[in-house]
Amino acid sequence: MAAMFIAAGYQQKPTLYPGAVPATEGEKTGFESGEQYSVSTYITKDSYADVRAYYVNENGEPRREDVKDERVRSAFFSYERRMPDDIGVSIAKGQGRSRVPSEIFNSLHGLAVQGVIPESRVNGLIEKYGYLEYSYFLKEKDEEGEITSADDLIYRKYRDKLDGGEAGEQDREEIMERVQQLMAQGRIQEATDLAKRMSDDALAGAELAISPQAADMWEECLEELASNAYNVIITIYL
Numbered sequence: 001m002a003a004m005f006i007a008a009g010y011q012q013k014p015t016l017y018p019g020a021v022p023a024t025e026g027e028k029t030g031f032e033s034g035e036q037y038s039v040s041t042y043i044t045k046d047s048y049a050d051v052r053a054y055y056v057n058e059n060g061e062p063r064r065e066d067v068k069d070e071r072v073r074s075a076f077f078s079y080e081r082r083m084p085d086d087i088g089v090s091i092a093k094g095q096g097r098s099r100v101p102s103e104i105f106n107s108l109h110g111l112a113v114q115g116v117i118p119e120s121r122v123n124g125l126i127e128k129y130g131y132l133e134y135s136y137f138l139k140e141k142d143e144e145g146e147i148t149s150a151d152d153l154i155y156r157k158y159r160d161k162l163d164g165g166e167a168g169e170q171d172r173e174e175i176m177e178r179v180q181q182l183m184a185q186g187r188i189q190e191a192t193d194l195a196k197r198m199s200d201d202a203l204a205g206a207e208l209a210i211s212p213q214a215a216d217m218w219e220e221c222l223e224e225l226a227s228n229a230y231n232v233i234i235t236i237y238l
Contacts, residue, residue: 012080014089014236017054020044023233024147025140031236038238043136043230048073048093051232055089063088071134090235096136100151100225101129104218117215129222135229150228158221162214 020042022029030038044051055062055077062075063086072094080087105126112119137150 013087013238014055014077014079015058016042016236017044017046017051017234019046020234021138023136023139025138031238034238036238040236040238042234042236043138044232044234045230046232048091048232051091051234055091059089071131085237088237090237092233093231094131094134095233096134098133098135098137098149098151098225100155101132101222103155104221108215108218111212111215116212121215125219125222129226132222132225132229135231136233137225137228137230151225154221154224154228158217162217 016031021044022032023041023043029040029042031040052062052075055075059077059079063078065073065075067073074090074092074095076086076088076090078086078088105122108117108122108125109119111117112122132151139147139149140153142148142153
């Protein structure tokens, strides 16, 4: 009877946690449009404890909660029983799946093996930024209009600088097309100069990739990832 009284004392529809943003930028969620039987996903940089306290205050203790350790937690707040899924809110921490941090750590380990940087620096960065592997990132459109996670977009930016200089793969393809056009037009010297500039840029990028500056750039990348990481994912079922 006590549990029924508590449930009845709280509202039957969940509200959005203050400041949470849609997990996909530009997406009109079902929660916002009021569609029935919708599932909307949001992310927030606030702590799991703060998000949990908000929904406990609104709805009471979660119907179920899974606490594996301090890093991984999840809970479901049921507002109204319904088939196939209850109206309610699911929150989770530490269940993100970003491959980007491990890619960066592997590159840093490679620099350490080559003696470019000390292994202790790599270990320190892993200890500081290892949590990013389990964080959440906003999904947004890339230059080609494809929905891509922000961590991948940030990684590409730094990888392209270290993989052939400022010119990325697409830029190099465009340059080669231009070289071929110049050759076909008989403008041999212009084509030669353009090809040489591209080659020099690629060489500079290769040298940069195995320099101490590369480690500094990867650390900058980790810092940018950290500033764009979200702690908790919130899924609202209506």
